[in-house]
Amino acid sequence: MANEAELFGLPACIINFKTQGTTAIKRSARGIVAMILHDGEKNEIQQYKISDVTDIPDKGLSEKSIELVKMCLKGTPLRVLLYVIPNKDTAVTEEKSLVGQSDVLDLIQTVKWNYICAPTSEGTEQSDLADWIKAQRNNKRKTFKAVCAKQEADHEGVINFCTDNIVAVNGTDENGDPTYTTYNAVQYSARIAGILAGLALDRSATYFSLTEVQSVESYPDIEERIDKGQFLLFDEMDGNGVKVARACNSLKTFTTDKGEDFRFIKIIEAVDMITDDIRDTWKKFYVGKVINDYNHKMLFIAAIMVYFDEIKGNVLDRDGGNVVDIDENAQKNYAILKGEDIDKMSAMDIRKFNTGTKVMLSGKVKPVNAMEDLTINFVM
Numbered sequence: 001m002a003n004e005a006e007l008f009g010l011p012a013c014i015i016n017f018k019t020q021g022t023t024a025i026k027r028s029a030r031g032i033v034a035m036i037l038h039d040g041e042k043n044e045i046q047q048y049k050i051s052d053v054t055d056i057p058d059k060g061l062s063e064k065s066i067e068l069v070k071m072c073l074k075g076t077p078l079r080v081l082l083y084v085i086p087n088k089d090t091a092v093t094e095e096k097s098l099v100g101q102s103d104v105l106d107l108i109q110t111v112k113w114n115y116i117c118a119p120t121s122e123g124t125e126q127s128d129l130a131d132w133i134k135a136q137r138n139n140k141r142k143t144f145k146a147v148c149a150k151q152e153a154d155h156e157g158v159i160n161f162c163t164d165n166i167v168a169v170n171g172t173d174e175n176g177d178p179t180y181t182t183y184n185a186v187q188y189s190a191r192i193a194g195i196l197a198g199l200a201l202d203r204s205a206t207y208f209s210l211t212e213v214q215s216v217e218s219y220p221d222i223e224e225r226i227d228k229g230q231f232l233l234f235d236e237m238d239g240n241g242v243k244v245a246r247a248c249n250s251l252k253t254f255t256t257d258k259g260e261d262f263r264f265i266k267i268i269e270a271v272d273m274i275t276d277d278i279r280d281t282w283k284k285f286y287v288g289k290v291i292n293d294y295n296h297k298m299l300f301i302a303a304i305m306v307y308f309d310e311i312k313g314n315v316l317d318r319d320g321g322n323v324v325d326i327d328e329n330a331q332k333n334y335a336i337l338k339g340e341d342i343d344k345m346s347a348m349d350i351r352k353f354n355t356g357t358k359v360m361l362s363g364k365v366k367p368v369n370a371m372e373d374l375t376i377n378f379v380m
Contacts, residue, residue: 020277020281021309021311024310024314024315029076029200029201030198031078031113031114031115031196031197031198032077032078032114032115032197033072033079033080033081033113033114033115033116033117033197034080034081034108034113034115034116034117035068035069035080035082035116035118035119036085036104036116036120036121037061037065037082037084037118038084038085038086038087038120039061039062039065039120040087042086043096043098044086044099045085045099045104046083046085047081047082047083048080048084049079049080049082050073050079050081051080053070056069056070060084061084064120065084065120067170068119068120068187069082071190071191071194072117072191072193072194074194075191075194075195075196075197075199076194077115077194077198078197078198081108081111081113083104083107085100085104086099086100088122101118101129102128105129105132109142113144114145114197114272115144115145115146115147115197116146116147116193117146117147117148117193118148118186118189119187119188119189119190120187126148126150126151126186127151129146129148130146130148130151130153132146133153133155133158134153134155134158137156137157143272144157145157145158145159145196146159147189147192148160148189149161149184149185149186149189150185152229152250152252154229154250154251154252155250155251156249156263156268157249158249158250159231159248159250160229160230160231161185161188161192161230161231162185162231162232163185163216163231164184164185164217165182165215165216166182166185166188166213167180167181167182167213167214167216168182168210168213168214169212169214170212180214191210192231195208195244196247196265201266201269201270201314201315202314203370204247204264204265204369204370204372205247206244206245206370207244207372209241210241211241213233214242215242216233216234216242218235219234222234222245226246226248227252228252229248229251229252229263230248230250231246231247231248231249231250232246246372247265247266248264249264249265249268261367266367266369267367267369270315270316270368271365271367274311274365277307278304278307281303282300292354292356292357292358292359293354294351294352297326297359297361298326300359301325301326301361304324304363305323308323315367315368316368317367320364320365320366320368321364322363322364322365322366323363323364324361325361326351326361326362327361328347328350328351329362330362331350331351331355332350334355335350335353340353
């Protein structure tokens with residue numbers, strides 16, 4: 001009966017991968033934003049799950065907080081996970097210290113979300129958030145990303161949003177004329193996080209139009225700023241309004257492991273989505289459920305290749321040679337550690353070597369980017 005259940009589980013895995021592949025673009029446009037706001041009088045974390053404006057609570061949030069949540073929702077994320085913490089001047093009568101941003105980060109590290117912002121943060125909270133994201137991605141393999149204000153994190157998981165003096169329409173007066181609010185980079189990070197979470201992988205956020213924005217600060221050195229990993233808004237004065245200059249993250253130091261492609265938000269989104277899809281399917285269908293022999297490893301590899309085939313085009317380069325297979329070097333090293341004489345083993349012996357609970361694979365993927373840079377050389 002155990003073997004029968006196991007065999008029935010494998011087609012389900014392939015179907016799940018195929019479904020994830022066919023819905024990849026739709027799902028990528030429905031990311032989740034975690035938002036931390038200082039807006040509480042009690043020394044506790046208040047939690048809200050907000051999918052649209054009707055979910056915003058009638059009581060408990062200030063007008064400023066409601067405005068920031070609505071700004072985020074304008075980008076059409078799947079939902080906003082709102083965490084409200086006390087204002088810094090909240091009186092504390094208990095023996096415990098004042099609840100803060102770090103307490104929220106401890107709470108949400110096992111929660112599923114895509115982008116985080118803290119548009120009312122103070123002091124070192126922006127830099128603390130950037131450092132936390134870097135640690136989560138580097139050490140715990142999380143796919144979290146943060147929109148932070150003026151943080152030169154030099155990391156693919158941190159978007160360094162640097163535009164201030166953002167004058168945007170926020171309503172109308174009694175005569176029906178538009179009213180305006182000027183936002184700084186910290187406050188407007190709520191809007192940027194909503195845009196990035198709500199944008200599908202079949203396009204980039206570069207040149208995304210912010211129709212509500214009337215004006216922003218200008219940069220005579222905008223090319224140099226972007227090259228340093230700054231996410232900026234700009235107005236070309238061409239009649240098309242304010243736009244995102246370049247959808248880049250803060251990464252500016254490149255290595256053999258993290259090349260220049262890693263500076264593009266769209267590329268990181270693709271890598272993170274693939275990571276999440278494979279990891280989620282692995283946990284759901286394989287961990288503890290399937291025997292770890294060569295045949296079942298190859299079935300798992302075949303399922304991943306089905307998934308790769310489904311996301312070719314908008315996510316993976318059709319001609320990128322996207323592939324996954326058993327990591328023969330890792331298998332060889334494992335066999336050596338187990339005392340085997342690998343000189344007496346064939347290549348297939350190494351591939352089929354019993355690796356206990358470990359499944360060691362390697363592969364290559366080539367995400368596809370959007371059109372952003374044009375060069376035409378005319379000859380007359």
